[in-house]
Amino acid sequence: MMAGRGTSRRQLLKLTGAAAVASAMPFSAGSAVAGERRHGLSVFGDLKYSADFTHFDYANPDAPKGGKFIFRAPSWGFNQNIQTFNSFNSFILKGDAPPRMELCFDTLMVRALDEPDAMYGLLAESVEIEDDGSTYIFNLRPEARFHDGSKVTAQDVAFSLILLKAEGHPQVRLPLKELLDTEVLDEYRVAVRFTGNHTRQLPLLVAGLPIFSKRYYTAYDFKQSTLTPPLSSGGYKVGKHAVGRYVEYHKVSDYWAKDLPVLVGQSNFEVIRIEFFRESQIAFEAFKKGNITYHEEFSSKTWATEYNFPAVEDGRVILKEFPDDRPSGAQGWFFNTRLEKFSDPRVRRAIGYAFDFEWANKSLFYGLYKRSQSFFQNSVLMAEGQPPADELALLEPFRGRVPDEVFGEAYLQPVSDESGFDRTLLRQASQLLREAGYTRDGSILVGPDGQPLEFEFLSNSKGFERITLPYIKNLERLGIKANFRLVDPAQYQSRLNDFDFDVTSRRFAINPTLANNDRDLWVSHAGEVKGGNNLAGIKDPVVDALVDKALNAITREDMNVAARALDRVLRSGHYWVPQWYKPVHSVALWDMFGYSNEPPHYDFPVESLWWFDQDKAQKIGKGG
Template sequence: MSNLTRRQFGKLSAAALLAPGLAALPSVSLASNPTGRRLHGLSAFGELALPADYPNFPWVNVDAPKGGVFNFSVSNWAFNQNPQSFDTLNTFVLKGSAPPRIESCFDTLMTPDADDPSAIYCALASDVEISDDRNTYTFSLRPEARWHDGSPVSAEDVAYTYNTFKKDGHPDLALNLIELVEAKVLADGRVSLIYSGKQSDRLILANAVLPIVSKAFFEANDFLTTTMTPPLGSGPYKVGRLRAGSFIEYDRVDDYWAKDMPFAKGQANFDTLRVEFYRERQAAFEAFKKGNIHYREEFTSKTWATEYNFPAVSEGRVKQQLFDAEKSPSMQGWACNTRREKLADPRTREAIGLCFDFEWTNANFFYGIYERNSSFFQKSDFAASGPASPEERELLEPYKDQLDPSVFEAAYVPPVSDGSGRDRTLLRRANDLLLAAGWTRQGSNMVDASGNKLAVEFLIRSPTFERILARFVENLRRLGVDASIRLVDPSQFQKRLETFDFDIVGLARNVGATPTAEGLAQLFGSNAATIPGSPNTAGISSPVVDGLVAKVNDVQSREELTVILRALDRVLRSTHSWIPNWHSTNHRVAYWDMFGFPEAKPQYAFPVEATWWFDAEKAKAIGKG
């Protein structure tokens, strides 16, 4: 979740800020990148869109003013972060709950272009060089890079970061570093990431954007412990005031070393980012209505459709606006814990899924706003559709004996209900699947051969989902399934998720605009299924999935990648390990009318707190000046 860009160079030329020898380099693809030469960026497929002397990213306002406070509740987070509470400022380990946006305190070696799904550009590093065997990436650090205490960011810091993340980091960090042999310090402020040779060449696109931490800070503060000591960073923000579990402020660093760099211009425009924490959605909404929160992305369709009728809206002081969703693939649904024997049979999981009436739910709760999910790569070209293409069949044929024949036919799509909320046809089909999976009816219960009831619990952390799940649970009970809903507090939810202590849980996962084999293995791989805290929430463990994921290492074009991912999507759908729910084609945003933002939103990110700015005149006009 890197946030990008900044203000123009003024009278300085871009070339003057680049390391010597970079300006004349051509833009080349990662597959054909020359070895032994210093490069300003890397791209998985095709040429880099921006030359070595690019002045700024094109999707920012380089003239955006600085100032003001951006007060908000977050809509996305990473690592061990929790949007409802926090008890540590260490976001890089599994233990504890950290506040979202703590990553804004740290720089990265390279940074993504939010308009190009395959490209990253040098940031903390001034250039990157690839070895002849393509297993070593050597970075030159910018000599002006500084930690917030004024000390230089060193190659030792970078090496410490990668070696420590590999050994002790949160699974989201460590799993991507399995094939990293060593991060090694060289002379003259250079550091090498040395890989085993088993990695995909695109893995560097994920690893080069990891936050760099201070070796000195973590030698003084045990890396593995939770701590409320503000971390030493080098990024555009640093930790300011906070109250654990209530709020945290990130203050803009006025003398941020990279503020005039091309990768940083046009971002970090707010003097303060204030993240507010609420355990309940309604409390957060009431705070927004009062003006205590200034920005809100609305995920509750009923609220969006019926509750934005308070005075500030009618007076024009609060705006509602739709922004296009990103083109990045995503998955959202209820993950079934396949590690549990009662949910091990895909027919049982499919039967449970058939009890969810999306059409009724969309009409009665969502005001028809949402569309039904079907794919693990929703909203992207990677989503499978119709019968398998000849290219997909060629990939799947070697696994034919391990696959359901339906994989080769039309890709599985959840059936459309009659909208009644209790479609008898679908419930009969669900009943038949349960019987086929070995369950039998005993009185009012479905039981296994030993007489144990089929009981499933939906784990939730917000009461909002109780009403959404109520009809789903009712339908399951009609079939004899002892279904229930368990609402837990944020910290317990996080812990149970990390230890796989649940039956079914609702989640969303971003797959990435250009998925790597390593990233896909984290989400769907057999090895990740047993690692506590891994994002393979459902515990998918399939040699077919593992084999298809491994093939991603060998692709040489986006077209090849698309074919593999469509084949993978077919196989994943056939497991019924996730019950797909819904998605929106827009971001539904409400904000107090005191901000400016760039005309064009980037296609692969929505970096609001990075690229928006405080408009003093607008704020004064609505009484917020």
Template structure:
């Protein structure tokens, strides 16, 4: 029943090594190599904003300050959990941290959300790049300081980056592994040296990491799960909190960096309060009462049928659509191939065939969604049609190690006939299971040793039960002992970090130029590292070899060839049950906010760029 390992042939490995020379002919960061005094960095040298820019185009530089925003964040990072929290350290594996805790820390540089891969000076005023593109020297501003008034120096920067590399969350530590050293040569100069194995996005990740106070973490253990507020330096600090219930971030009036171009128009709320709910319905009820003032809606039924309460009828609550981001994304049920019962791709494909998307979309989602088919959905990084010449150049050396399907049209899962129990597709699934060695014994399928094929879907919210139940029911129809289990958020975090599950749902948006982050989801190293996002246990030598080529990418076209090739391999190997995507944000909010005219292409963060509109609030009788 187990398929042969997809290891590389010697010939393929040699061809890969030979081809790398041509791919890597150009120096990393060639456009910046040898330059000094740069005000910004971009992977391919395209900077929208000049050195003397006043503010980003997508903010309102005259936005008023004041008021509150209360919400449950729709996305999060690392060990953060929107359903509960028991620590304020959001950069380690241990514990559950509140989303947006990163807002209390400054970074060396700040991302521009209307550019795919550009950053501009924040704590760092300028940066020099060595001729070989491996050494970045950051010259810090004179004014950065922590909230206690102590100066933020190069020593704090060096300490923070070293600490995150050694003890940070695996999804941080792995990405910055190519950092060979970081040195504070004087109080205002820090030198980051990379070892040559980095990709072009590595330095952008490094400059976007939090800067901690060395003094604070000399007195406090970094890896401890603690509710002691950490010392930050950014526009917000930790205010009132109740563990697992809410946390308030308070705006710092005398924030040292508030007049910087990268900060003008941001941090407009006096208080950002984050409330925690274990299920969506209680959160919705809190929004209806006005306890929450902003809500991004992810349940189609609720969006279509339930926004009919008095505040909506009175115009006090507004529903709006905002465009989605131009970023590749993943969403699907990930099948844990660390468990031998899922080792055969035919078994995994059969599980995927049990999902009738057409029925789910019509009956559960009100036809709101399109089908997810790619690991790089909604972007130019997704594979389509037959492989182009650039993809074939990457894939041909591995032909002997790959399914023939990789060289044809990429796999697209059928949507089903809309009945919920498409007999033809379920028959195909049953045939695949039989081909994989499963045989019928009574009501259930068993392997050669008599072990039943059990499949448990692990959930952290009951809101996913209806759509998951559709899949469970169809799997039962073809002899799979399928079930679902809803567990509490803290336990879910522990089990997913330890890869202790059969199947879990996973969703993530990559950066607009997805060089960093792919290893944490698709590499063999991540498959063996607890806490990473490689929930499927993907361990494909061909994929690893393609990921290694990320260090050699010198153009967006080269990157697209690599991601499309990876996409073809993964789709042919059936590591997931592809879900759905929306392509926009469904937002409901109490009519107390204003927002900029321009929504940037690569982010949607109302908590950072919206503001409290006192006139609107007064009109509906809702004080800030």
């Protein structure tokens, strides 16, 4: 089983002297000439598409428009929830919003999904870079409109960015720390100023943030959750909906930007409908009946054994695997290291030894998965083998402040004998626990404080129970009492926001170019902000310094090297028990869509790039 994608990588979505110097370094001279109007941005200055491009290569400019796409969202971000919703405000911490609210909002620029980080103009026709990269001037398209017909102006942009910095979801607010201010230069020209201590990634993150109507949010309180669909300017707007059951996004027929090169061949469906289910099995049953027409499968058991129903056998439903070339992200059980019982890395490492992945993959996953080792799995950011000279150069200043193993082979999770209770690994775990001061009192493991070691696996998915219970059985063999706690979606998110958990399973997507929102997975201050992504509560100045190194790198290769050095330190900390990954998207669909067999390298936005095929739909009885 693989959890759905967590924090989204879409357009919404992202201590030492050396680090201090890097953070203050000017924008790369090769990236831009001061005052030059540019049609696109990238962190390291490289752009695939010229100013006169007509569409992204991965989009089909001849895709027909119309039809309906019905699915359960496989990815989400901010306060979005795939099990229920009670608000349409997706950009604050309060409430549960439906996935894909971002479809309703335009941004200054949008990602090219066949480049690591490049962005091209949507609301902004062009951008100028001044003051050595501390000021970005966005030149807006005068034709841009909100759905009520009012203009999108520089006032709206300036207002939105400051509003998000002050009141936005922590995953937005935290990265905007180095946003200094905004200035309206004229009706369609706005300057965004940064402190000079910002990373190169931050202006691109800002360019991908939603732009709100100043007039609308002057009248309505942005900080409140609400079921009133907000005024927006994107290609879709909220249509029919029923709380906790479904929401429809209806295509805006007179959308001002529909013919821009960044959108040609995209947003092809007339209606995008998201269905909500408390359990994945219920969602699967809805798909079998045709109530859902697209389903990305995250359960290996279901994929291997349950796609044998009549619609598959007669060809109305087809099964496909699409390549997933993105970093696989970080999926695992995260320890809450704010708790004393998880403060010792030897204890965390020992608990990890009790998870028998090889047995689980054979017995539960039908051999479909690979073991995750790193936050940067399936990418060039992942450390391997002995550290080469360039990584050692970054790590040497921290010798004595990090475990010695950081300077050796990159840590790998232990490989079991597939028995389900590898006695050798459990003996090694017991030895680590003894070294940490734990002793056995009969069948109970007692810590240096005289208290038994007990903890809870917090989850909102019943599907994880069959995986966690065998793990708990192995922990019992070590004298550790653990239990699996299933809670409803609202309680689960609330407890994560408040860091009110012992151990929880989560998946975080990682960008191919590290960005400010990635910082908040690991840096110390993010572990203290409710609703932040540093679930483990990592608090290590070495990690902070290496994150700064990676984010302030001058070249892409420098970033890769710093990320690999960071990876070695993170893996030595044993902040999580890595789970598994699969470098493909396992997809089942009612055969009524058109699509490319090769999705863009850096994302899989089916609802944006696919299209309704009327002829196919007629053949399987779903035309009309």
